[in-house]
Amino acid sequence: MRIASPAGLAFAGLPPSQARAQFRTGTSTPTAGWSLGYAQANLLAVPREWAYDVLLFAQRNPKACPVLDVTEVGSWTPPSTPGADLRVDLPRYRVWRDGEVVQEPIDVTHVWTDDIVGFLFGCSFTFESALVDAGVPLRHVEQGVNVPMYRTVLPCRPAGRLHASLVVSMRPIPACQVATAVTASARFPGSHGAPVHVGAPELLGIADLDEPDYGDPVRFEDGDVAVFWACGVTSQAAVMASQSPFAITHVPGHMFITDILEADIRER
């Protein structure tokens, strides 16, 4: 989940199609900092028979699962990104059966049957860029660690067979910049939007910020406040909690790089 990519690095300026081509031919690395300016996406692919539940879950929980695109049944190319192949264009996948990860391959061609529908949800990388542009420091980037994520006690709205508790990502923000972080991220509803919670982690059921459920702990600077955003990992939590028979997702941090300009999903 690192976005600490010195702008000089070659992958920061790679056009998305060239980035995808690298992953397609075997490169397997987190995508933070790749193809700056383009939206990256969470992938959740399910059999058609589960597609309505997924789309309704996303509609009912838009902060966790902001829909960027949906493939046609059996297609591996999202309409927004012609030429892409969701079966091979991500650096690493998770294959889920009955709510458990059974494989983490770099290619899911062998399991992408003709009844699969792929959903792409917005990713925090986009609003993190907006925070940086607004002068808000990202502690996890400064410290070179993954952003910490936590399961909360906040129930998502269930949809059909899908249910989950909300997963949040947390960033320590200087108290004097919390308002800026709120307004800057709020402009990106396609990328989780404004925070869901500021301070008081105990109300989310988080006992210890130093023990995240995913990602790494991050160190607070004096005067930092814990700010929590809805997280796309919630969709994987739903697959797990609901023991859905089959799903394909990305490995956290190993996102799909779309052709969608971040500027185009900014609220106007």
Next chain:
Amino acid sequence: MRIASPAGLAFAGLPPSQARAQFRTGTSTPTAGWSLGYAQANLLAVPREWAYDVLLFAQRNPKACPVLDVTEVGSWTPPSTPGADLRVDLPRYRVWRDGEVVQEPIDVTHVWTDDIVGFLFGCSFTFESALVDAGVPLRHVEQGVNVPMYRTVLPCRPAGRLHASLVVSMRPIPACQVATAVTASARFPGSHGAPVHVGAPELLGIADLDEPDYGDPVRFEDGDVAVFWACGVTSQAAVMASQSPFAITHVPGHMFITDILEADIRER
């Protein structure tokens, strides 16, 4: 579609539950001006087997079909409006078979089977209130006619078996107030949001503004410009164009009155 309801009229101040009770017991009249301050909604109810196509169509065409709520399969009560009964709480319905209206009853209990899913889409009444609040005149209201609606040549994004051309509503707006009309309606994405087109009706394929496809022609005042908004009737156009085997909708103007406060669907 009249919203010309002198504020003194009793129905303007009726709580939504009482308005629904009147329709439930047989009152059949357009709902414009009823229960001011509460969102009214377009209804499209389809068999579960078509629900994914409808939700995907709405996701791909959010200006025409902004989703306010979705019922559980077989339920007639939208989660946002406890106690409501979508089978009897609207003043008049259309029952569609193979893309054609076969009935316009005031009660659809007999056809609401246990596999029906009801979708509620936002309605222009909400942003019209915002226009009035912003001092923008509504010519169709001044003239006591229904708002004119037109089929356009703009294709909606298809979804599964559903396809349609966009239907728009048109309001003549004084040239000096077009910008105000844009910004005031833009704050209500759950109610079609900002206009899709200003001026130049010929580019929409509209040959004669005096001959709307639905509703009534409206007279322009000197200096008025034609402003076009996406219209919820698009969902009925999709049922028609796609010859979907079965659907239930409201009769245009005879909306479902929700318990959702208009203030709660205003963008913040």
